[in-house]
Amino acid sequence: MGEKDLTRRQFIAAASAGSLAASSSRTVHTYGNITGDDSNLAILGGTPIRRNKGWPEWPYCDDDVVESIVATTKSRIWCRIQSASGTVPTWEEKFANLMDAKYCVATGSGTQALHTSVEALGIGPGDEVITSPYTDPGTISSIISARALAVLADLDRESYQLDPEDVERRITENTKAIMPVHMMGQPADMDSIMRIAKKHNLKVIEDAAQAHLSVYKGKKLGTIGDLGCFSFQSSKTIACGEGGAIIGNDEQLMDQCYTVHNHGTSRRGVTEVIGPKYRMNEFEAAVLLGQLAGVEQRFLRRNENAAYLTSRLKGFPGVRPQKLYEGTESGSFYLYGMTYKKEHFNNADRDTFLKAVAAEGVNLGGYVKTGLHTQPWVDHILDSEVYKKMYSAKRLEQYRDERSCPVCDQVCQEMAMVWASGPLLGTREDMDDIADAILKVYENRDQLSRI
Ligand SMILES: Cc1ncc(COP(=O)(O)O)c(C=O)c1O
Structure with a gap:
Protein backbone atom coordinates (compact mmCIF):
# COMPACT_ATOMS: atom_id res chain seq x y z
CA MET A 1 0.00 0.00 0.00
CA PRO A 59 -0.96 -2.04 39.03
CA TYR A 60 -2.34 -5.55 39.19
CA CYS A 61 -4.02 -6.52 42.45
CA ASP A 62 -6.11 -9.50 43.51
CA ASP A 63 -6.86 -11.39 46.72
CA ASP A 64 -3.62 -13.38 46.47
CA VAL A 65 -1.61 -10.16 46.54
CA VAL A 66 -3.53 -8.89 49.56
CA GLU A 67 -3.22 -12.23 51.40
CA SER A 68 0.48 -12.33 50.71
CA ILE A 69 0.97 -8.89 52.31
CA VAL A 70 -1.16 -9.84 55.30
CA ALA A 71 0.82 -13.05 55.81
CA THR A 72 4.09 -11.11 55.77
CA THR A 73 2.72 -8.58 58.24
CA LYS A 74 1.66 -11.34 60.63
CA SER A 75 4.94 -13.24 60.25
CA ARG A 76 6.87 -10.30 61.74
CA ILE A 77 9.63 -11.04 59.25
CA TRP A 78 9.81 -7.59 57.70
CA CYS A 79 13.47 -7.40 56.74
CA ARG A 80 15.36 -9.83 54.50
CA ILE A 81 18.19 -10.48 56.92
CA GLN A 82 15.77 -11.87 59.52
CA SER A 83 15.26 -15.13 57.61
CA ALA A 84 16.84 -17.05 54.75
CA SER A 85 13.37 -18.24 53.73
CA GLY A 86 11.53 -14.91 53.93
CA THR A 87 9.76 -13.34 50.96
CA VAL A 88 12.84 -11.58 49.53
CA PRO A 89 15.07 -14.68 49.25
CA THR A 90 12.06 -16.64 47.97
CA TRP A 91 11.33 -13.99 45.34
CA GLU A 92 14.98 -13.94 44.29
CA GLU A 93 14.88 -17.67 43.64
CA LYS A 94 11.56 -17.55 41.79
CA PHE A 95 12.50 -14.51 39.70
CA ALA A 96 15.84 -16.10 38.71
CA ASN A 97 13.93 -19.24 37.61
CA LEU A 98 11.38 -17.21 35.69
CA MET A 99 14.15 -15.34 33.88
CA ASP A 100 16.32 -18.43 33.17
CA ALA A 101 19.13 -16.96 35.27
CA LYS A 102 21.20 -18.70 37.94
CA TYR A 103 21.17 -15.88 40.49
CA CYS A 104 19.15 -12.85 41.51
CA VAL A 105 19.68 -10.04 44.02
CA ALA A 106 16.56 -8.02 44.79
CA THR A 107 16.89 -4.29 45.44
CA GLY A 108 14.69 -1.36 46.44
CA SER A 109 14.37 -0.04 42.85
CA GLY A 110 15.58 -0.46 39.30
CA THR A 111 17.90 2.51 39.77
CA GLN A 112 19.43 0.77 42.78
CA ALA A 113 19.85 -2.45 40.76
CA LEU A 114 21.70 -0.54 38.03
CA HIS A 115 23.87 1.42 40.47
CA THR A 116 24.76 -1.75 42.37
CA SER A 117 25.78 -3.38 39.08
CA VAL A 118 28.01 -0.45 38.10
CA GLU A 119 29.74 -0.54 41.51
CA ALA A 120 30.03 -4.34 41.55
CA LEU A 121 31.83 -4.24 38.20
CA GLY A 122 34.34 -1.83 39.75
CA ILE A 123 33.31 1.10 37.56
CA GLY A 124 33.86 4.53 39.12
CA PRO A 125 35.69 7.87 38.86
CA GLY A 126 37.56 8.29 35.57
CA ASP A 127 35.51 5.57 33.84
CA GLU A 128 32.86 5.98 31.16
CA VAL A 129 29.66 4.05 30.49
CA ILE A 130 27.73 4.44 27.23
CA THR A 131 23.97 4.44 27.40
CA SER A 132 20.82 5.91 25.87
CA PRO A 133 19.43 9.45 26.29
CA TYR A 134 15.92 8.09 25.69
CA THR A 135 15.18 6.50 29.05
CA ASP A 136 14.21 7.05 32.65
CA PRO A 137 16.63 9.27 34.65
CA GLY A 138 17.39 6.19 36.79
CA THR A 139 19.58 4.85 33.98
CA ILE A 140 22.07 7.71 34.09
CA SER A 141 21.64 8.21 37.83
CA SER A 142 23.15 4.74 38.31
CA ILE A 143 26.29 5.82 36.42
CA ILE A 144 26.81 9.29 37.83
CA SER A 145 26.05 8.11 41.37
CA ALA A 146 29.21 6.00 40.94
CA ARG A 147 30.88 9.24 39.72
CA ALA A 148 31.53 7.70 36.31
CA LEU A 149 30.78 9.61 33.10
CA ALA A 150 27.44 8.73 31.48
CA VAL A 151 28.11 9.04 27.75
CA LEU A 152 24.90 9.23 25.73
CA ALA A 153 24.77 7.71 22.25
CA ASP A 154 22.05 8.44 19.72
CA LEU A 155 19.12 6.23 18.71
CA ASP A 156 17.83 4.25 15.81
CA ARG A 157 14.83 6.33 14.75
CA GLU A 158 12.52 3.39 14.10
CA SER A 159 13.26 1.14 17.09
CA TYR A 160 13.99 3.93 19.65
CA GLN A 161 16.91 1.75 20.80
CA LEU A 162 20.61 2.65 20.99
CA ASP A 163 22.22 2.95 17.57
CA PRO A 164 25.19 0.53 17.78
CA GLU A 165 27.22 2.55 15.28
CA ASP A 166 26.96 5.66 17.42
CA VAL A 167 27.83 3.60 20.50
CA GLU A 168 31.03 2.45 18.82
CA ARG A 169 31.88 6.01 17.73
CA ARG A 170 31.68 7.19 21.35
CA ILE A 171 34.03 4.62 22.84
CA THR A 172 37.18 6.12 24.41
CA GLU A 173 40.12 4.57 26.22
CA ASN A 174 38.19 5.08 29.46
CA THR A 175 34.99 3.33 28.39
CA LYS A 176 34.31 0.37 30.66
CA ALA A 177 30.77 -0.68 29.84
CA ILE A 178 27.73 -0.34 27.61
CA MET A 179 24.31 -0.08 29.23
CA PRO A 180 21.72 -0.82 26.52
CA VAL A 181 18.16 0.05 27.50
CA HIS A 182 15.50 -2.33 26.19
CA MET A 183 13.14 0.48 25.33
CA MET A 184 9.42 -0.10 25.88
CA GLY A 185 10.30 -3.65 26.96
CA GLN A 186 11.37 -4.80 23.49
CA PRO A 187 14.94 -5.96 22.74
CA ALA A 188 17.70 -3.57 21.76
CA ASP A 189 20.00 -4.67 18.93
CA MET A 190 21.85 -7.05 21.24
CA ASP A 191 23.82 -8.93 18.58
CA SER A 192 25.52 -5.69 17.52
CA ILE A 193 25.99 -4.46 21.07
CA MET A 194 27.56 -7.72 22.24
CA ARG A 195 29.82 -7.75 19.17
CA ILE A 196 31.04 -4.22 19.94
CA ALA A 197 31.49 -5.04 23.64
CA LYS A 198 33.56 -8.09 22.80
CA LYS A 199 35.68 -6.21 20.29
CA HIS A 200 36.51 -3.44 22.80
CA ASN A 201 36.58 -5.63 25.91
CA LEU A 202 33.65 -3.87 27.59
CA LYS A 203 31.13 -5.09 30.14
CA VAL A 204 27.42 -5.03 29.30
CA ILE A 205 24.80 -4.10 31.90
CA GLU A 206 21.35 -4.58 30.39
CA ASP A 207 18.86 -1.99 31.55
CA ALA A 208 15.90 -4.35 31.29
CA ALA A 209 13.88 -2.24 33.74
CA GLN A 210 10.92 -2.36 31.31
CA ALA A 211 11.61 -5.76 29.77
CA HIS A 212 10.45 -8.56 32.08
CA LEU A 213 10.24 -11.93 30.29
CA SER A 214 11.08 -10.63 26.80
CA VAL A 215 13.00 -13.05 24.59
CA TYR A 216 15.67 -12.25 21.99
CA LYS A 217 17.12 -15.10 19.91
CA GLY A 218 16.11 -17.70 22.49
CA LYS A 219 17.43 -15.79 25.51
CA LYS A 220 15.54 -13.79 28.10
CA LEU A 221 16.56 -10.14 28.21
CA GLY A 222 18.81 -9.53 31.17
CA THR A 223 20.72 -12.79 30.60
CA ILE A 224 22.63 -11.74 27.48
CA GLY A 225 25.09 -9.24 29.00
CA ASP A 226 27.14 -9.55 32.20
CA LEU A 227 24.25 -8.39 34.40
CA GLY A 228 20.57 -7.59 33.79
CA CYS A 229 18.59 -5.08 35.83
CA PHE A 230 14.81 -4.84 36.33
CA SER A 231 12.39 -2.41 37.93
CA PHE A 232 9.20 -3.34 39.80
CA GLN A 233 8.04 0.27 40.14
CA SER A 234 4.21 0.61 40.05
CA SER A 235 3.80 1.07 36.31
CA LYS A 236 5.98 -1.90 35.32
CA THR A 237 4.55 -5.20 34.06
CA ILE A 238 5.61 -6.88 37.33
CA ALA A 239 5.15 -4.28 40.06
CA CYS A 240 5.32 -3.74 43.81
CA GLY A 241 5.37 0.07 44.12
CA GLU A 242 9.14 0.44 44.24
CA GLY A 243 11.51 -2.48 43.72
CA GLY A 244 14.20 -3.89 41.50
CA ALA A 245 16.40 -6.88 40.77
CA ILE A 246 19.73 -7.84 39.26
CA ILE A 247 20.08 -11.19 37.52
CA GLY A 248 23.22 -12.95 36.32
CA ASN A 249 24.99 -16.26 35.89
CA ASP A 250 28.43 -15.42 37.31
CA GLU A 251 28.36 -16.49 40.97
CA GLN A 252 31.28 -14.34 42.05
CA LEU A 253 29.94 -11.22 40.37
CA MET A 254 26.46 -11.80 41.78
CA ASP A 255 27.96 -12.26 45.26
CA GLN A 256 29.68 -8.93 44.76
CA CYS A 257 26.30 -7.40 43.83
CA TYR A 258 24.89 -8.77 47.09
CA THR A 259 27.77 -7.32 49.07
CA VAL A 260 27.56 -3.89 47.40
CA HIS A 261 23.79 -3.61 47.86
CA ASN A 262 24.12 -4.66 51.52
CA HIS A 263 26.17 -1.59 52.59
CA GLY A 264 29.33 -3.38 51.52
CA THR A 265 28.68 -6.33 53.83
CA SER A 266 29.02 -9.84 52.37
CA ARG A 267 26.80 -12.85 52.97
CA ARG A 268 29.41 -13.92 55.54
CA GLY A 269 28.62 -10.78 57.53
CA VAL A 270 31.95 -9.09 56.87
CA THR A 271 31.98 -5.44 55.77
CA GLU A 272 34.33 -5.51 52.80
CA VAL A 273 33.70 -2.78 50.23
CA ILE A 274 32.01 0.57 49.59
CA GLY A 275 28.28 0.05 49.24
CA PRO A 276 24.92 1.74 49.84
CA LYS A 277 22.03 0.02 51.60
CA TYR A 278 19.69 -1.02 48.80
CA ARG A 279 17.92 -4.09 50.19
CA MET A 280 14.39 -4.90 49.05
CA ASN A 281 12.02 -5.17 52.00
CA GLU A 282 9.79 -8.14 52.75
CA PHE A 283 6.53 -6.32 51.98
CA GLU A 284 7.66 -5.48 48.46
CA ALA A 285 8.59 -9.10 47.84
CA ALA A 286 5.24 -10.22 49.30
CA VAL A 287 3.41 -8.15 46.66
CA LEU A 288 5.61 -9.66 43.95
CA LEU A 289 5.09 -13.25 45.14
CA GLY A 290 1.35 -12.65 45.39
CA GLN A 291 1.09 -11.79 41.68
CA LEU A 292 3.52 -14.37 40.35
CA ALA A 293 0.94 -16.98 39.32
CA GLY A 294 -0.52 -14.84 36.53
CA LYS A 369 9.49 14.90 26.54
CA THR A 370 13.14 15.69 25.91
CA GLY A 371 16.15 13.37 25.87
CA LEU A 372 18.40 13.26 28.91
CA HIS A 373 21.24 14.87 26.91
CA THR A 374 19.23 18.14 26.99
CA GLN A 375 18.66 18.24 30.75
CA PRO A 376 20.49 20.34 33.37
CA TRP A 377 22.37 17.43 35.01
CA VAL A 378 24.85 17.61 32.10
CA ASP A 379 25.94 21.15 33.04
CA HIS A 380 25.76 20.22 36.70
CA ILE A 381 28.40 17.52 36.37
CA LEU A 382 30.50 19.48 33.86
CA ASP A 383 30.66 22.45 36.22
CA SER A 384 31.09 20.41 39.40
CA GLU A 385 34.42 20.44 41.21
CA VAL A 386 34.10 16.69 41.72
CA TYR A 387 33.98 15.89 37.99
CA LYS A 388 36.73 18.43 37.27
CA LYS A 389 38.96 16.49 39.66
CA MET A 390 38.21 13.16 38.01
CA TYR A 391 38.24 14.00 34.29
CA SER A 392 40.58 16.14 32.23
CA ALA A 393 39.39 19.58 31.09
CA LYS A 394 39.85 18.36 27.51
CA ARG A 395 37.58 15.36 28.04
CA LEU A 396 34.86 17.44 29.72
CA GLU A 397 35.01 20.03 26.93
CA GLN A 398 34.67 17.29 24.31
CA TYR A 399 31.78 15.80 26.29
CA ARG A 400 30.00 19.19 26.26
CA ASP A 401 30.59 19.61 22.51
CA GLU A 402 29.44 16.12 21.58
CA ARG A 403 26.33 15.90 23.70
CA SER A 404 23.83 16.28 20.87
CA CYS A 405 21.60 13.35 19.90
CA PRO A 406 19.48 14.64 16.99
CA VAL A 407 17.69 11.35 16.32
CA CYS A 408 16.60 11.19 19.95
CA ASP A 409 15.24 14.77 19.63
CA GLN A 410 13.20 13.62 16.65
C1 LIG B 1 14.44 2.11 31.27
C2 LIG B 1 14.42 2.35 32.75
N1 LIG B 1 15.57 2.32 33.42
C3 LIG B 1 15.60 2.52 34.75
C4 LIG B 1 14.45 2.77 35.47
C5 LIG B 1 14.56 3.02 36.93
O1 LIG B 1 13.79 2.11 37.68
P1 LIG B 1 13.16 2.55 39.07
O2 LIG B 1 12.13 3.58 38.81
O3 LIG B 1 12.61 1.30 39.64
O4 LIG B 1 14.27 3.09 39.89
C6 LIG B 1 13.23 2.80 34.80
C7 LIG B 1 11.97 3.06 35.52
O5 LIG B 1 11.08 3.71 35.04
C8 LIG B 1 13.21 2.59 33.40
O6 LIG B 1 12.07 2.63 32.72
Missing part, protein backbone atom coordinates in the same frame (compact mmCIF):
# COMPACT_ATOMS: atom_id res chain seq x y z
CA GLY A 2 3.06 2.19 0.40
CA GLU A 3 3.10 5.63 1.97
CA LYS A 4 0.21 7.01 -0.05
CA ASP A 5 -2.62 8.71 1.81
CA LEU A 6 -5.81 6.68 1.86
CA THR A 7 -9.19 7.00 3.51
CA ARG A 8 -9.99 4.94 6.58
CA ARG A 9 -12.55 2.91 4.60
CA GLN A 10 -10.04 2.22 1.84
CA PHE A 11 -7.54 1.15 4.45
CA ILE A 12 -10.05 -1.17 6.11
CA ALA A 13 -11.10 -2.60 2.76
CA ALA A 14 -7.51 -3.23 1.78
CA ALA A 15 -6.69 -4.72 5.13
CA SER A 16 -9.72 -6.99 5.16
CA ALA A 17 -8.59 -8.50 1.87
CA GLY A 18 -5.51 -9.70 3.71
CA SER A 19 -4.63 -10.74 7.20
CA LEU A 20 -7.17 -8.53 8.92
CA ALA A 21 -10.29 -10.15 7.54
CA ALA A 22 -11.38 -11.32 10.99
CA SER A 23 -11.29 -7.85 12.50
CA SER A 24 -12.57 -5.68 9.70
CA SER A 25 -16.29 -6.38 9.97
CA ARG A 26 -16.32 -5.42 13.63
CA THR A 27 -14.44 -2.25 12.88
CA VAL A 28 -16.81 -0.99 10.22
CA HIS A 29 -20.09 -2.02 11.82
CA THR A 30 -19.42 -1.26 15.44
CA TYR A 31 -17.89 2.05 14.65
CA GLY A 32 -20.85 2.93 12.42
CA ASN A 33 -23.34 1.74 15.01
CA ILE A 34 -21.81 3.68 17.85
CA THR A 35 -21.48 6.99 16.13
CA GLY A 36 -23.81 7.02 13.15
CA ASP A 37 -21.55 9.83 12.11
CA ASP A 38 -17.95 9.36 11.23
CA SER A 39 -17.39 12.71 9.68
CA ASN A 40 -16.79 14.79 12.81
CA LEU A 41 -13.92 14.50 15.21
CA ALA A 42 -15.11 14.14 18.81
CA ILE A 43 -12.95 17.11 19.80
CA LEU A 44 -15.08 19.22 17.45
CA GLY A 45 -18.42 17.87 18.66
CA GLY A 46 -18.61 14.47 16.93
CA THR A 47 -19.37 11.23 18.74
CA PRO A 48 -16.32 9.56 20.30
CA ILE A 49 -15.22 6.10 19.20
CA ARG A 50 -15.03 4.93 22.81
CA ARG A 51 -17.39 5.97 25.59
CA ASN A 52 -17.99 4.86 29.18
CA LYS A 53 -15.48 2.06 29.01
CA GLY A 54 -12.49 1.73 31.34
CA TRP A 55 -9.16 0.05 30.70
CA PRO A 56 -7.85 -2.82 32.83
CA GLU A 57 -6.55 -1.24 36.03
CA TRP A 58 -2.89 -1.14 36.88
CA VAL A 295 2.62 -13.06 35.33
CA GLU A 296 3.28 -15.27 32.29
CA GLN A 297 -0.36 -15.29 31.26
CA ARG A 298 -0.47 -11.46 31.32
CA PHE A 299 2.78 -11.34 29.37
CA LEU A 300 1.27 -13.55 26.65
CA ARG A 301 -1.87 -11.45 26.53
CA ARG A 302 0.11 -8.24 26.02
CA ASN A 303 2.08 -9.92 23.24
CA GLU A 304 -1.10 -11.12 21.53
CA ASN A 305 -2.73 -7.71 21.81
CA ALA A 306 0.39 -5.92 20.60
CA ALA A 307 0.58 -8.22 17.56
CA TYR A 308 -3.10 -7.63 16.85
CA LEU A 309 -2.76 -3.85 17.14
CA THR A 310 0.24 -3.96 14.81
CA SER A 311 -1.76 -6.02 12.33
CA ARG A 312 -4.58 -3.45 12.47
CA LEU A 313 -2.07 -0.70 11.63
CA LYS A 314 -0.22 -2.66 8.95
CA GLY A 315 0.04 -0.67 5.76
CA PHE A 316 -1.37 2.46 7.37
CA PRO A 317 1.04 5.28 6.65
CA GLY A 318 0.07 7.68 9.47
CA VAL A 319 1.75 5.84 12.35
CA ARG A 320 4.56 3.31 12.34
CA PRO A 321 4.72 0.86 15.27
CA GLN A 322 8.08 0.42 17.00
CA LYS A 323 10.50 -1.51 14.82
CA LEU A 324 11.42 -4.87 16.33
CA TYR A 325 14.82 -6.33 15.52
CA GLU A 326 15.16 -9.67 13.83
CA GLY A 327 15.39 -12.24 16.60
CA THR A 328 12.74 -10.55 18.77
CA GLU A 329 10.62 -13.48 19.92
CA SER A 330 8.53 -11.50 22.39
CA GLY A 331 8.47 -8.20 24.28
CA SER A 332 7.13 -7.21 27.65
CA PHE A 333 5.18 -4.42 25.91
CA TYR A 334 5.50 -2.19 28.93
CA LEU A 335 4.74 0.46 26.31
CA TYR A 336 3.43 0.12 22.77
CA GLY A 337 5.23 2.83 20.81
CA MET A 338 4.36 4.34 17.47
CA THR A 339 6.02 7.04 15.41
CA TYR A 340 3.52 9.73 14.44
CA LYS A 341 4.04 10.82 10.85
CA LYS A 342 2.59 14.29 10.62
CA GLU A 343 3.04 14.52 6.86
CA HIS A 344 0.10 12.11 6.61
CA PHE A 345 -2.07 14.24 8.91
CA ASN A 346 -1.92 17.53 6.99
CA ASN A 347 1.17 18.43 9.01
CA ALA A 348 -0.78 18.73 12.27
CA ASP A 349 1.68 18.57 15.16
CA ARG A 350 1.89 15.49 17.36
CA ASP A 351 0.21 17.11 20.37
CA THR A 352 -2.82 18.14 18.30
CA PHE A 353 -3.10 14.56 17.06
CA LEU A 354 -2.87 13.24 20.65
CA LYS A 355 -5.62 15.65 21.79
CA ALA A 356 -7.89 14.55 18.95
CA VAL A 357 -7.33 10.85 19.68
CA ALA A 358 -7.91 11.47 23.42
CA ALA A 359 -11.26 13.06 22.63
CA GLU A 360 -12.17 9.83 20.81
CA GLY A 361 -11.73 8.08 24.18
CA VAL A 362 -8.21 6.73 23.72
CA ASN A 363 -5.44 8.38 25.73
CA LEU A 364 -2.09 8.00 24.05
CA GLY A 365 0.99 9.64 25.54
CA GLY A 366 4.12 11.28 24.18
CA TYR A 367 6.43 9.55 26.74
CA VAL A 368 9.92 11.14 27.15
CA VAL A 411 11.92 10.49 18.42
CA CYS A 412 10.75 12.63 21.39
CA GLN A 413 8.69 14.79 19.04
CA GLU A 414 7.23 11.94 17.00
CA MET A 415 6.30 9.46 19.72
CA ALA A 416 2.70 8.42 20.28
CA MET A 417 2.39 5.55 22.67
CA VAL A 418 -0.10 3.36 24.50
CA TRP A 419 0.47 2.83 28.24
CA ALA A 420 0.64 -0.89 27.85
CA SER A 421 0.86 -2.50 31.30
CA GLY A 422 -2.88 -2.00 31.81
CA PRO A 423 -4.48 -1.19 28.42
CA LEU A 424 -2.66 -3.94 26.56
CA LEU A 425 -4.32 -6.46 28.87
CA GLY A 426 -7.66 -5.42 27.41
CA THR A 427 -9.93 -7.20 24.96
CA ARG A 428 -9.75 -7.30 21.18
CA GLU A 429 -12.47 -4.68 21.20
CA ASP A 430 -10.24 -2.41 23.28
CA MET A 431 -7.48 -2.84 20.70
CA ASP A 432 -9.94 -2.08 17.92
CA ASP A 433 -10.91 1.11 19.74
CA ILE A 434 -7.28 2.22 19.79
CA ALA A 435 -6.84 1.55 16.07
CA ASP A 436 -10.24 3.04 15.17
CA ALA A 437 -9.58 6.25 17.11
CA ILE A 438 -6.30 6.74 15.22
CA LEU A 439 -7.94 5.91 11.89
CA LYS A 440 -10.90 8.19 12.50
CA VAL A 441 -8.58 11.12 13.22
CA TYR A 442 -6.70 10.25 10.06
CA GLU A 443 -9.82 10.15 7.93
CA ASN A 444 -10.84 13.57 9.26
CA ARG A 445 -7.36 15.05 9.24
CA ASP A 446 -8.56 18.13 7.37
CA GLN A 447 -10.34 19.12 10.62
CA LEU A 448 -7.12 19.10 12.69
CA SER A 449 -6.31 22.68 11.69
CA ARG A 450 -9.47 23.80 13.55
CA ILE A 451 -8.28 22.49 16.94
